[in-house]
Amino acid sequence: MADARIQIAPQVKRGDSFEVKIAIRHAMETGYRVDDVGKPIKRNVIRALVCKYNGTEALRVDMSSGFAANPLLQFWLVAGNSGEISFEWDDDAGTRYAERAAVTVAG
Amino acid sequence: MARGAAVSLAVARIGAALLAVACAVPATLAYAQSSTTRVIPLDQLKSGLAYTGEDVRALQADDFANPGMLWVERGEKIWNTPAGADGKSCASCHGDAKSSMKGVAARYPAIDAKSKQLLNIEARINASRSGDQKAPAFAPESEDMLAITAYVNMQSRGVPVGVSIDGAAREHFERGRAFYYTRRGQMNMSCATCHEQNFGKRLFAETISQGQPNDFPIYRLEWQTMGSLHRRLRACLYGVRAELLPVGSPELLDVELFLAWRAQGLKGEAPAVRR
Numbered sequence: 001m002a003d004a005r006i007q008i009a010p011q012v013k014r015g016d017s018f019e020v021k022i023a024i025r026h027a028m029e030t031g032y033r034v035d036d037v038g039k040p041i042k043r044n045v046i047r048a049l050v051c052k053y054n055g056t057e058a059l060r061v062d063m064s065s066g067f068a069a070n071p072l073l074q075f076w077l078v079a080g081n082s083g084e085i086s087f088e089w090d091d092d093a094g095t096r097y098a099e100r101a102a103v104t105v106a107g
Numbered sequence: 108m109a110r111g112a113a114v115s116l117a118v119a120r121i122g123a124a125l126l127a128v129a130c131a132v133p134a135t136l137a138y139a140q141s142s143t144t145r146v147i148p149l150d151q152l153k154s155g156l157a158y159t160g161e162d163v164r165a166l167q168a169d170d171f172a173n174p175g176m177l178w179v180e181r182g183e184k185i186w187n188t189p190a191g192a193d194g195k196s197c198a199s200c201h202g203d204a205k206s207s208m209k210g211v212a213a214r215y216p217a218i219d220a221k222s223k224q225l226l227n228i229e230a231r232i233n234a235s236r237s238g239d240q241k242a243p244a245f246a247p248e249s250e251d252m253l254a255i256t257a258y259v260n261m262q263s264r265g266v267p268v269g270v271s272i273d274g275a276a277r278e279h280f281e282r283g284r285a286f287y288y289t290r291r292g293q294m295n296m297s298c299a300t301c302h303e304q305n306f307g308k309r310l311f312a313e314t315i316s317q318g319q320p321n322d323f324p325i326y327r328l329e330w331q332t333m334g335s336l337h338r339r340l341r342a343c344l345y346g347v348r349a350e351l352l353p354v355g356s357p358e359l360l361d362v363e364l365f366l367a368w369r370a371q372g373l374k375g376e377a378p379a380v381r382r
Binding site: 004005007021023024025027028068069070072 | 171172174176177178180181331332
């Protein structure tokens with residue numbers, strides 16, 4: 001439920017670069033902390049995040065304990081065809097996530 | 108006989124003088140003048156935002172980068188998702204929160220018409236949830252509770268805080284005020300020691316704020332997550348090494364009412380970002 005938010009400009013021009021933003025709700029538990037009774041809290045960080053633009057891998061991020069909770073990624077892509085930008089990631093708990101957003105290219 | 112009477116009269120005079128001194132001392136404190144005397148005048152109230160840095164202000168102002176918006180979005184889904192025995196969602200009765208919830212959070216805590224109890228927005232949401240929706244109540248500080256309060260409170264962005272301390276709310280207000288000005292914990296400090304006598308000054312790397320409640324729930328960078336006002340109050344109690352009262356306890360609820368009265372006119376900022 002609302003694990004991520006994606007922001008892309010409503011319309012982009014072919015050949016132009018456009019900004020993609022994704023904010024992910026994730027505790028990014030480092031594995032270095034202990035709970036109130038001293039028991040170590042198991043590490044649970046996002047392992048790998050892959051962004052595909054119309055099925056072609058555009059960005060791959062290997063995340064680790066050094067990332068803050070609820071990471072926000074911003075990067076630029078060059079507009080090709082209209083289609084979709086999809087994100088997939090998984091974490092140490094074994095949960096797989098997927099989010100997608102449509103991109104409309106003019107010209 | 109006459110001498111004895113004179114001595115006892117003198118003793119009585121000294122006693123009366125001591126009593127007068129004892130009465131005069133608290134009367135010199137602003138606290139004791141009247142329970143509705145404002146120590147910080149209304150035109151000098153400042154949201155906690157004023158005491159953060161430029162980076163935090165930018166993060167709060169950006170509705171995409173603001174991490175609290177992740178909870179707002181989750182809260183919006185909860186608002187529209189049917190739950191409980193009757194399959195009703197919040198929206199089934201309240202419609203679009205953008206109009207029906209506008210300014211609501213700014214009036215809380217308030218005395219509930221049905222139960223005659225003082226409820227904050229969390230307790231009011233749970234009353235609807237268990238009473239009207241017949242769904243399990245949200246646990247305090249759970250992700251769902253933080254999400255729905257973030258969504259509801261966001262509808263009061265820019266709406267000035269204004270709670271009622273009349274009628275049944277008055278005794279809660281007085282208790283909350285007494286709590287606020289009572290020194291407690293191993294550090295022997297009251298809320299006022301920091302937030303009324305020393306705001307704007309430094310406490311290690313931080314600037315002490317006025318301790319205003321107009322921005323909750325907040326995304327606190329130290330927590331790396333969202334938290335309610337009661338969690339923040341517990342962090343203060345921990346700081347002065349006082350007894351940690353549970354989230355939703357009557358004492359914290361009374362303080363919440365006092366704080367809301369004290370913040371009258373400050374505009375809502377939820378979901379805010381704080382250090």
